[in-house]
Amino acid sequence: MIRSHLILLVEDNPDDAELTLRAFKESKTLSAIVVATDGEQALDYLFATGSYANRDPKITPDVVLLDLKLPKVDGLGVLQRMRANSRTRRLPVVVLTSSNEETDILRSYDLGANSFVQKPVDFAQFLIAARQLGLYWLGLNEPPPVTRRI
Amino acid sequence: MSGTVLIVDDSLTVRMDLTEAFEAAGFRPIPCVGVAEAREALTRGLVDLVILDVLLPDGDGIEFLKEIRESASTQAAPVIVLSTEAEVKDRIRGLQRGADEYVGKPYDSGYLVAKAREFLRARRSSAAGSKTVLVIDDSATLRDELTKALEPAGYIVLTAASGEEGLQVAADQRPDAVVVDGILPGIDGATVIRRVRLDAALRGIPCLLLTASEDKGSELRALDAGADAFVRKEEGAAVILARLAAVLRGAASTKPAEDTASLLGPKKILAVDDSMTYLQELADALRGEGYDVILAHSGEEAIELLAVQSVDCILLDLLMPGLGGQETCRRIKATQIVRDVPLIMLTAMEDRKAMIQGLGAGADDYISKSSEFEVLKARLRAQIRRKQFEDENRRVREELLLKEMEASEARAARELAETRTALVVELERKNKELEAFSYSVSHDLRAPLRSIDGFSQILLKDCANMLDAKGMHHLQRVRAAAQRMGELIDDLLQLSRVGREDLSRGHVNLSGIARIVATELGRNEPERAVEFDIPDELVVDADSRLMKVALENLLGNAWKFTSKIASAKIAFGAEQRDAGTVYFVRDNGAGFDMEYADKLFSPFQRLHRDADFPGTGIGLATVYRIFDRHGGRVWAEGAVGKGATFYFTISSARLGGLHDS
Numbered sequence: 129m130i131r132s133h134l135i136l137l138v139e140d141n142p143d144d145a146e147l148t149l150r151a152f153k154e155s156k157t158l159s160a161i162v163v164a165t166d167g168e169q170a171l172d173y174l175f176a177t178g179s180y181a182n183r184d185p186k187i188t189p190d191v192v193l194l195d196l197k198l199p200k201v202d203g204l205g206v207l208q209r210m211r212a213n214s215r216t217r218r219l220p221v222v223v224l225t226s227s228n229e230e231t232d233i234l235r236s237y238d239l240g241a242n243s244f245v246q247k248p249v250d251f252a253q254f255l256i257a258a259r260q261l262g263l264y265w266l267g268l269n270e271p272p273p274v275t276r277r278i
Numbered sequence: 279m280s281g282t283v284l285i286v287d288d289s290l291t292v293r294m295d296l297t298e299a300f301e302a303a304g305f306r307p308i309p310c311v312g313v314a315e316a317r318e319a320l321t322r323g324l325v326d327l328v329i330l331d332v333l334l335p336d337g338d339g340i341e342f343l344k345e346i347r348e349s350a351s352t353q354a355a356p357v358i359v360l361s362t363e364a365e366v367k368d369r370i371r372g373l374q375r376g377a378d379e380y381v382g383k384p385y386d387s388g389y390l391v392a393k394a395r396e397f398l399r400a401r402r403s404s405a406a407g408s409k410t411v412l413v414i415d416d417s418a419t420l421r422d423e424l425t426k427a428l429e430p431a432g433y434i435v436l437t438a439a440s441g442e443e444g445l446q447v448a449a450d451q452r453p454d455a456v457v458v459d460g461i462l463p464g465i466d467g468a469t470v471i472r473r474v475r476l477d478a479a480l481r482g483i484p485c486l487l488l489t490a491s492e493d494k495g496s497e498l499r500a501l502d503a504g505a506d507a508f509v510r511k512e513e514g515a516a517v518i519l520a521r522l523a524a525v526l527r528g529a530a531s532t533k534p535a536e537d538t539a540s541l542l543g544p545k546k547i548l549a550v551d552d553s554m555t556y557l558q559e560l561a562d563a564l565r566g567e568g569y570d571v572i573l574a575h576s577g578e579e580a581i582e583l584l585a586v587q588s589v590d591c592i593l594l595d596l597l598m599p600g601l602g603g604q605e606t607c608r609r610i611k612a613t614q615i616v617r618d619v620p621l622i623m624l625t626a627m628e629d630r631k632a633m634i635q636g637l638g639a640g641a642d643d644y645i646s647k648s649s650e651f652e653v654l655k656a657r658l659r660a661q662i663r664r665k666q667f668e669d670e671n672r673r674v675r676e677e678l679l680l681k682e683m684e685a686s687e688a689r690a691a692r693e694l695a696e697t698r699t700a701l702v703v704e705l706e707r708k709n710k711e712l713e714a715f716s717y718s719v720s721h722d723l724r725a726p727l728r729s730i731d732g733f734s735q736i737l738l739k740d741c742a743n744m745l746d747a748k749g750m751h752h753l754q755r756v757r758a759a760a761q762r763m764g765e766l767i768d769d770l771l772q773l774s775r776v777g778r779e780d781l782s783r784g785h786v787n788l789s790g791i792a793r794i795v796a797t798e799l800g801r802n803e804p805e806r807a808v809e810f811d812i813p814d815e816l817v818v819d820a821d822s823r824l825m826k827v828a829l830e831n832l833l834g835n836a837w838k839f840t841s842k843i844a845s846a847k848i849a850f851g852a853e854q855r856d857a858g859t860v861y862f863v864r865d866n867g868a869g870f871d872m873e874y875a876d877k878l879f880s881p882f883q884r885l886h887r888d889a890d891f892p893g894t895g896i897g898l899a900t901v902y903r904i905f906d907r908h909g910g911r912v913w914a915e916g917a918v919g920k921g922a923t924f925y926f927t928i929s930s931a932r933l934g935g936l937h938d939s
Contacts, residue, residue, distance in 0.1 A: 143729035150736065197721050226724040229717060230779075249724055249764030251732035 133159035133266045136189040138170040138206065139224075140198050147251065148193070148224075151258030157266055162189065167201025170194075171209055174216050188219060191265040194241075196225040196232055204239055211240040218272035220265060281326035281398050285309045286316045286342070287360065288335050292383075296329060299387035305394070313337035317345070325355055327394050330377075332361040332368065340375050347376040347520040353431055354523055356397035360385060366579040369572065373586040374513065376520020378527060380587065381570055382561075389570050392544040397527065409526060410434040412453040414444035414470060415488070416463050420511070424457065427515035428522075441465035445473055448480055455526055456485045457518065460508075468503040475504040475614075484525040486518070502613045507586065545662060546570045546588075550580040550606065551595040551624065556647065560593070563651040564658075577606030584616050591662055593654075595647075596625035596636055604639045611640030618668075620661035622654075709778070716774050723767050731760040762892075769896035772827065773881065776903050781821045788816040788825060788861065792850045795829050799837045808840060811849040816861065818928050820908055828904045831897040832863040832924050838891050839867035839922065858927060866921040870914070878914055901926075 135152070139145040145163050152161060164170035170192075172178035176185035192210070196203035203223065210216040222243040223236045233244050245261065248254050283305045285296050293309040300307040308325070310316040312334045319325070328346060332339040339359065346352045358379040359372040369380045379393055411433045413424050418439075425435045436451055438444035441462045448456060456474060460467040471485045487508040506525045509518050547569050551557045554575070561571040572589065574580040578601050580594070592610065596603035603623060611617050622643045623636035633644045643661055645654055734757045738750065745753070789812055796810045818825070833848065840846035849864045870878070870885045877883040879902040882895040901924075905912045909929035916922030 141725055143732070144725060147728065147732040150732075226721045226728075227717065229720055247724070247728060249727045249731060250761055251728065251735045254728065254732065 133157070134187070134189040135159050135161045135266075136164060136170065136173060136192045137161050138164045138167065138192065138194045138198065138203065140165050140195065144195070144247070147254065148258065151255050152262060154255060155259035155262050157259075157262035159190075159262070159266060166199040167203065167206045170198075170206050171201060174210065174219075175213065185215070188216070190271055191220045191222060191261075191269075193222050193224045193261070196223060196227060196236070204235055207236065207239045207241060220269065220271060222261060222265065224261075281394075282306045282308060282324065283394060284316060284319055284325045284328045286312070286329065286334065286339065287331040288312060288333075289331075292331070292360070295387055296390065299391050300394070303391045303395070305391075311335070313339075313342045316342065320346075320349070320352060325352060326398060328352075328355055328357045329390065329394075330357055330359050332359060332372070340372055343372070343375050343377060344516065347523075348516045350430060353519065356394075356527065358390065358393060358397075360390070366572075366574050366583050370583060370586055373524075374509070374521070375517060376524065378524050380572075382572065384565060386565055386568055386570070388568055389544045393570075396544070408432045408434055409454040410436060410451065411522065412436045412438065412444060412448055412451070412456045414438045414441060414456065414458040414462070414467070416440060416459065420459070423515055424518065427519055431519055433522075441467070441470040444470055448474060448483070449477070452480070453483060455522055456483055457522065458485060458487055459511075460487055460489045468505070471505050472503040486522055486525055488518070502615075504614050506615070544568070544570060545590040546572065547591050547593060547658070548572045548574060548580060548583065548587075548589040549593045550574045550577065550598070550603075551593075552576060552598045553595075556595075560651070560654075563655070567655060577601030577603065577609075580606060581609055584610065584613070588616075589619060590665070591658055592619055592621040593658075594621055594623055594641070596623050596632055604635055607636065607639040607641050618665070620665050622657060622661060712774075712778070716771060719767060720771050724764065727760045727764050727767075731757050731764075734760070762894075766894050766896070769894045769900070773896050773900045773903065776824060776827065776900050776907070781824070781907060783819055783821055786818050786820045786822045786825050788818055788829070789814055789850075791822070791826050791829050792833060795826070795833045796848075799834065803837075806837075806841070806846070808837065808846040808848055811847070811851070813851055816850075816852050818861075819930055820928050824904045824907070828901050828926070829863075831901045832926075835897065835924075836863055836865035836867065836922075838893070839869075839886075840865050841867075841891070843867055858929075860925050860927055862923050862925045864921065864923040869916040869918050869920045869922050871918050872916065875914055875916075879912065 137145060137148055139148065142165075145165070149161055149163070152159065162173060164173055169179070172180045173183070174188070174192075176183045194203050194206060198206070201209070203225070207221060207223075210219060210221065220242045221240070222245060223232075223241045224245050224247055225232065226247050228246045236244050243265075245257060248257060283300050285293055285300070285307050287293050287296070287309075288311055293311075297307040297309050308319050310319055313336050316328075316330075330339045330343060334342070339361070343357055343359070346355065346357060356378040357376065358381055359377040360381050360383060361368065361372070362383040369382075372380045378397060381390060381393070409432075411428055413421055413428075413435060414437075415421050415424070416439055421437045421439075425437065428435045436447055436453055438447045441458070441464050444456070444458065447453075456471075458467040458470050462470070465473075467487050471487065474480045474483060474485055484506045485504065487505040488511050489508055490511050507521050509521050545568075547564055549557055549560050549564075549571055551560070551573075552575055557573045557575075561573060564571045572583065572587065574583055577594075577598055580592070581601075594603050594607055594610075598606075601609075603625070607621060607623065610619075610621060617640075620642045621640070622645055623633075623641040624645055624647050625632055625636070626647045636644050642664075643657055645657055734753050738745070738753055742750075792812045793810075796812065800806070800808070829850075833850070836848040837846075840848065843866060845866075847866045850862070851864075852859050852861045854860075868886065868891065874885050878885070879898050881899040884893060884895040886893075902912055905926050905928065910927035912924060912926040914922060914924045
């Protein structure tokens with residue numbers, strides 16, 4: 129049985145968003161990708177509030193790819209709110225960012241990130257990263273039961 | 279006021295007179311005929327004060343004084359030597375052996391009782407707590423010897439091996455007294471004392487100068503510098519101890535409240551004249567007034583005496599053989615500790631010129647010997663009273679000045695603290711700015727590069743059929759530039775991080791790190807065959823992360839610059855040199871021209887064309903900063919075509935740079 133996967137990509141830079149979508153497309157990962165362009169939108173999507181008020185909140189993504197530098201609510205703020213809510217507490221979050229500052233890495237893990245990946249400048253490297261992320265988080269990784277659905 | 283007074287005198291008249299006088303004043307006198315009896319009395323109980331004759335039937339009073347000073351139970355007791363010996367040299371001998379006072383016979387019993395009271399009051403006020411004494415001497419032996427002598431006597435001893443160190447200790451610990459050697463390697467003893475006197479907080483500390491020579495000049499210079507007393511080293515620890523006790527007592531007795539009362543207290547007059555007859559006449563007249571009179575026969579004697587004995591007024595004959603009144607006066611007035619003592623010039627001549635000369639030499643007043651003694655006494659009282667008022671005025675002025683100085687010091691300290699706080703705030707702000715800047719560089723500068731590289735590659739792929747070979751080449755150039763800029767950003771960030779992050783030191787196995795780096799290099803270019811020589815267990819005390827960065831750069835460079843060598847060899851190791859362990863990374867690659875060796879470690883300096891060996895020129899600047907922060911250094915040796923060796927050192931954590939946390 130082929131499972132259809134859902135990824136929430138939180139990314140404010142349209143170039144990065146497009147490149148990420150392209151990378152997942154090229155990696156042949158069978159998944160739908162929802163893009164949120166700021167932290168507030170991401171939270172609205174996850175909790176089915178605001179512009180996503182009509183969405184079925186039971187449908188949750190398999191993994192959230194989260195940029196740190198975001199307008200309105202920043203990445204760490206999103207992570208904090210997710211971990212404070214029972215519905216998203218266990219949802220796998222991969223921080224995907226340009227930064228490799230030690231403080232960013234430490235604070236991400238402290239707030240409960242499951243993984244930290246620096247976006248490579250080299251697109252070829254970025255393709256490799258996207259493929260590996262898809263393989264691992266959508267294939268190998270066993271998600272927490274509540275997020276599981278067909 | 280009560281107290282036990284030991285009176286040692288072979289004359290029955292003296293014993294009876296003094297016993298009566300002290301009893302009437304509320305003391306408990308113990309009269310003794312000689313040394314044996316006095317010694318016996320001392321074994322029976324504690325004595326508060328000793329009155330001691332010099333010429334005793336069974337011994338020398340001054341020798342017995344030495345005994346008193348060497349015994350722990352009596353060394354602190356004030357001793358007043360009472361002697362018929364009018365010679366100045368006897369007086370000096372007594373005072374140097376530790377007498378607190380030397381009174382000549384015939385004496386005035388009222389004066390003795392008053393002096394005894396003054397000493398006991400001073401002792402009581404100074405008895406609270408043990409005294410701290412700072413010993414400054416470059417000889418460790420003498421420091422030890424003095425410490426051993428002073429500590430059993432209840433002193434707390436601080437030591438310093440040089441004048442500079444001594445002043446530092448004095449400023450920090452505020453000792454009650456300073457004992458300083460005259461001859462010291464850096465600044466000498468006299469200079470130490472002068473600096474103590476110039477310091478508002480220290481100037482009241484009694485200073486004792488140790489001299490090795492018989493050279494009176496050096497002693498006078500020391501007194502001029504403000505020493506309270508001096509002792510010749512060869513006189514030994516016991517004498518030093520005695521003089522120290524005396525200056526401490528002296529310091530305690532000059533406390534303001536007691537000084538104010540001392541206008542009515544016993545006064546000591548030094549009379550200097552070559553005529554014995556006149557001196558005796560003068561002494562008799564003055565003793566009748568309750569003064570204690572010291573007689574000196576020449577200017578030289580007077581100056582020698584003033585070095586060990588303080589007086590309240592000096593009567594000085596103008597015409598004397600030897601030094602002469604005018605020169606004696608000039609010298610006295612040039613010496614700091616005695617220059618304020620009123621000095622009255624005496625002369626037989628009714629000579630206006632002589633009078634002017636005397637006053638010109640610094641005398642405070644001038645009296646003709648032919649005047650009535652009543653006139654002289656009146657002038658004397660006037661001078662002593664004038665001195666008294668001056669002292670009081672000066673004390674008031676000094677107190678005001680001291681308060682003003684304290685206020686201005688407090689103001690300066692506050693301003694300094696405010697300035698420092700402002701600087702710290704400014705520094706923190708700059709650091710935050712720098713961190714924000716670095717963060718922005720790391721995050722925002724990379725994103726557009728990813729777009730440039732990403733879309734170039736998509737273009738190459740999606741639109742390959744629309745691009746000719748030239749177009750493809752241009753796009754490849756765009757991609758290469760974007761990647762190079764990415765590397766530059768990474769290297770710059772690393773350089774900045776290495777400079778600002780805290781060091782966390784620990785045991786670091788350099789060999790292990792070198793092996794990991796070598797394996798990574800081999801994995802990235804598996805087609806290259808490079809022979810690595812890395813010994814086991816080179817362990818240092820350093821920051822492991824920074825050591826990894828340094829070795830990545832050094833071994834990475836060696837790897838890069840051997841890329842055109844068929845049998846590349848890279849060695850990492852350590853050598854023992856005089857200055858310590860020197861580590862090295864050596865290769866047999868392209869090498870460099872030693873002429874440019876100093877440019878290697880500056881950022882963006884490159885000695886090779888990018889087409890030959892690509893690089894950002896930041897790696898070695900990072901390496902330099904890493905070893906600098908470890909209190910070590912890095913340098914390079916090499917020759918074109920003959921390889922390069924990079925050496926580095928790491929100092930232990932204790933000697934590390936200021937940045938270490």
